Amino acid sequence: MMNNELQTLIEKTSDEVFGKPFLHIARYNSRLRTTGGRYMLADHSIEINPLVLKVHGMKELVGVIKHELCHYHLHIEGRGYKHRDADFRKLLKETSSPRFCLPLTSSKQKSLSFYIYKCTSCELEYQRRRRMDIKKYRCGRCAGSIKELPISQ
Template identity: 40%
Template sequence: MNLTNYVKQVSLEDFGWEFRHQAFWNKRLRTTGGRFFPKDGHLDFNPKIYETFGLETFRKIVRHELAHYHLYYQGKGYRHKDREFKELLKQVDGLRYAPGLPAKKLKLHYQCRNCCTDFYRQCRIDLKRYRCGRCKGELHLLK
């Protein structure tokens, strides 16, 4: 799917206004569905939202970002707190907040041999180099 063409299509169908800039996938986005950049007018979207929730939810996020875009270029209130933004978002049935993505599961469980404090990590740590933050005790990996 060509993202910029899709955003242009949504803009014409749902707003009746033309989208004249570029849209990009941004894999670094974690908690947000998309971003609007007033400086150069481009939009960033989170590909994980599209992969996880599908096209219907993603289209609502595109509408949200296009609401920012169109209101900014019309000289109206384009921020989340502005009345014009809230009204336009309601008219086009856009999402106010991005749905939460499932959190990464913490895979490794370490425990201090001295005070039994638990530590959860995604990456392995060097047990010879790191100690417990509470008591400076030795850590070991639990399975």
């Protein structure tokens, strides 16, 4: 979907759901990482993360658009447009708009690799997420020298 198709979709959604026109610019912004979209106060434009459509489909995209249009119309009218405002929450309910966007990235934690070090004297093992300079540090138990063990996967 291109920016002009997004513009048309937002204008159509604004007319059908809110009964008011959307008179400003709508565009995709692929630099958005943690949010589905945002309403720009300065120029009244709406930016949408293209991952919303790619990951979750058209239904979620329309939900994000309705959410951003709530900000837009309330701000234009001079009413409470922020997430914590009663006007905003009321309009979200009236238009069946989502309060939050579904996550755009997988929430699975990456498998963390550890560096394993071993004391040459007492053979105490150390597990570290960050690499350490073995010339700089000694064993905390016996003050022996430390060697790095190969990472096994």
